[in-house]
Amino acid sequence: MNEQMYVYKYPHPAVTTDCVIFGFDGVSIKLLLIQRGIEPYKGAWAFPGGFLRMDETAEEGAKRELFEETGLKDVQVEQFYTFTSVDRDPRERVLTIAHYALVRMKDVVGGDDAAGAQWFAYDEIPSLAFDHDHILRKAMAHLKERICFRPIGFELLPEVFTMSELQNLYEAVLEVKFDRRNFANKMLKLGILIEAEKRAADAPTRVPNKYRFNAAKYAELKQRGFRLEF
Amino acid sequence: MNEQMYVYKYPHPAVTTDCVIFGFDGVSIKLLLIQRGIEPYKGAWAFPGGFLRMDETAEEGAKRELFEETGLKDVQVEQFYTFTSVDRDPRERVLTIAHYALVRMKDVVGGDDAAGAQWFAYDEIPSLAFDHDHILRKAMAHLKERICFRPIGFELLPEVFTMSELQNLYEAVLEVKFDRRNFANKMLKLGILIEAEKRAADAPTRVPNKYRFNAAKYAELKQRGFRLEF
């Protein structure tokens, strides 16, 4: 019963979803790639993704493929662009609805299925399958824009972090340097941070303060947007 | 020879493009709709759009359909979201790659083909075909966001316009009121405006100053983005 065929009166493109997964290791931005096990581009690295099923939305398909190929679960993926170049796949006309997500790197369990999944620093990414180089550039531009207009970090940093770690993240994405004190002031004034464990006032140690995100404020700002100058 | 069929080993969704066209009449934001001539939703209003051809990108398809259905040509359309709900079309699984564009209303020539095209104010839009209500809400949100982060107006206003007209546009989109003098200062400081026809200094008439856009600065700011608070 492998001979089932699907017949249409007009030509239809195939449709895939792809996921650009960003991580952060405390120093630089990383991307999660998988090594393709089948043709075309067998052996090449690519973003996790695959064909959309007829009973799922693009977001559902993206999450499903992401889980199947990397073991990542419960990730908020967001559609950012649909790539429609006519010749982007050698087999047939294939559109891909590209998504991106920010995740904590430790959430990627190198499970069985995910044997082929691996993190790469942005500037060490190999040549990618299909038009995934193009997708990568667009996703990176998207992230850079997003960080200027909405908070980032909740999804990328550990639950408790220092101001320096947060600053490193911003500097890594934007490729700029901020004044340490002004950066901290700006972030604190946004109101999205709360001090995690207040040191005893009488313990005159010089250990960095720890913060966590104020989820409600974070969500509000993510919704409303702001403008971070640089 | 009408019996051609297209056969695939796996099911494929159909793919359409749609165009949300924004106009501005000096007072309020308008949207361009067409009345559907065929089933499903025959007679209902909808955004211009149609099935993607196999030899064109989404943007090309959107422009082609837009021209066929409204006569609009040489419009910069921009993809903003792909709608993938499973049941959004009663015929079969259909995804639509939605685009939007800002146009000068006078550019819409009510040509023969475009007999069915008509402008509607945002709050007078009838119930729409398919999930186009949903598309409309998302497009409007997109426009509201865009106006906060990038300049708008070049594509919507006549070539020469007054500061009040520009302010009306911003107030219409954002549904807020600005202080006239502060709004003008802010806009002028952005550097995207140039005075169109300087009045003779000795003619003490109180006719509004006219402006046009500085295309280079406008393009730069559109690229870089800014943040307009409100």
Place this chain on the structure above:
DNA sequence: TATTTTTTGTGTAAAAAATACGCAATAATA
């Protein structure tokens, strides 16, 4: 046509926000 209403040009003082920057103590590294 006379009267009323709306729109326009113009500028400043006060408040708020952003920026640049130094020092001493502690922690990490060599």
Place this chain on the structure above:
DNA sequence: TATTATTGCGTATTTTTTACACAAAAAATA
């Protein structure tokens, strides 16, 4: 143990934003 880097802490200065009034001209209305 000595050196280097990181951390906490706060202020003076500059820049940006905001609030606001009046008189003349144009448009609308009576």
